[in-house]
Amino acid sequence: MTIILECLSHTPLQGYHDPVPEILAEVEALQAAMKKRVQAFDPELVVVFAPDHYNGFFYDLMPQFCIGVEATSIGDYKSLAGPLDVPRDIALAMSEAVLAADIDVALSYRMQVDHGFAQALEVLLGGLDNYPVIPVFINSVAPPMASCRRSRLLGDAIGRFLSGLNKRVLLVGSGGISHEPPVPEIANACAEVAERLIAGRNPTPQARAARQERTISAARQFTSGDSSLRPLNPEWDRNFLDILARGDWMAIDDMSNDSITEQGGKSAHEIRSWVAAFAALNAHGPYKASLDYYRPIPEWIAGFATMQAQSLRLVESVAA
Numbered sequence: 001m002t003i004i005l006e007c008l009s010h011t012p013l014q015g016y017h018d019p020v021p022e023i024l025a026e027v028e029a030l031q032a033a034m035k036k037r038v039q040a041f042d043p044e045l046v047v048v049f050a051p052d053h054y055n056g057f058f059y060d061l062m063p064q065f066c067i068g069v070e071a072t073s074i075g076d077y078k079s080l081a082g083p084l085d086v087p088r089d090i091a092l093a094m095s096e097a098v099l100a101a102d103i104d105v106a107l108s109y110r111m112q113v114d115h116g117f118a119q120a121l122e123v124l125l126g127g128l129d130n131y132p133v134i135p136v137f138i139n140s141v142a143p144p145m146a147s148c149r150r151s152r153l154l155g156d157a158i159g160r161f162l163s164g165l166n167k168r169v170l171l172v173g174s175g176g177i178s179h180e181p182p183v184p185e186i187a188n189a190c191a192e193v194a195e196r197l198i199a200g201r202n203p204t205p206q207a208r209a210a211r212q213e214r215t216i217s218a219a220r221q222f223t224s225g226d227s228s229l230r231p232l233n234p235e236w237d238r239n240f241l242d243i244l245a246r247g248d249w250m251a252i253d254d255m256s257n258d259s260i261t262e263q264g265g266k267s268a269h270e271i272r273s274w275v276a277a278f279a280a281l282n283a284h285g286p287y288k289a290s291l292d293y294y295r296p297i298p299e300w301i302a303g304f305a306t307m308q309a310q311s312l313r314l315v316e317s318v319a320a
């Protein structure tokens, strides 16, 4: 089995409210390089860890973790819509292995995913169904949330399962780092918004357009400095990325949910996708990681980063 990892921030604002052309070109070149790397690796299985933003998962029944046995992307903002090519038997076996490791993961035969999954799949794989993909949802916006430590344990259990497969596996983590887009919260929502958070599946095209317009206009205000949204936090971002590069799992376990919100913003909890992906890689043995890009991009409301990592076992076997 060979295994590599690619982690990346996502933002649905790409293509709606872009930074200056030099920065956009920088990110596009980076994304093209990631795609080329993945093509060269030619994965036989992709496991993607990502959050949802009240498009597929709602408070009518909000799991902390969910493995998709069948999944469709809804196509919010400019993200691709359509089915993912999920290898059902492997997804089921993975769920059993995770449950056997005492992580109570949910299972979905009709998972709906949004730009959190779809953007990463498009960037890395060139589409939603070009490779077999198992989507793993991690709750990152809907309090109460499980701890970062639990995401590490989820990733570890999945990594140990993957180690038993004789396949080339690509691990993907999509989300973060510091950012606080205008995602509503149930605690202080009016009845109409609360209903949307509890049971807002498949909104009307008008409701979807209004939501997207609110985010774009929030990004304009955020960029101009006239916003109550929590600012990006490059120092916190770099520290988190360094923790992952070093594999400092004690530091991960020490990250409280309150500290993540305070330092990184309400959507910084998406770092859980990175934590799970790195923990899955770590379950296979020591790894070597590199931070390929970091820049706070206010136009996208994103502490925007990409990292790649390889199992040292893979490096050794290639070098031998």
Ligand SMILES: O=C(O)/C=C/c1cccc(O)c1O
Pocket (backbone or CB within 6 Å): 010, 011, 012, 013, 053, 176, 179, 181, 211, 212, 215, 300, 301, 302
């Ligand atoms: O779901 C939305 O409407 C907005 C999500 C968003 C906005 C900005 C940065 C991100 O990472 C997001 O997921």
Ligand SMILES: [Fe+2]
Pocket (backbone or CB within 6 Å): 010, 051, 053, 116, 175, 176, 267, 270
């Ligand atoms: Fe997000």
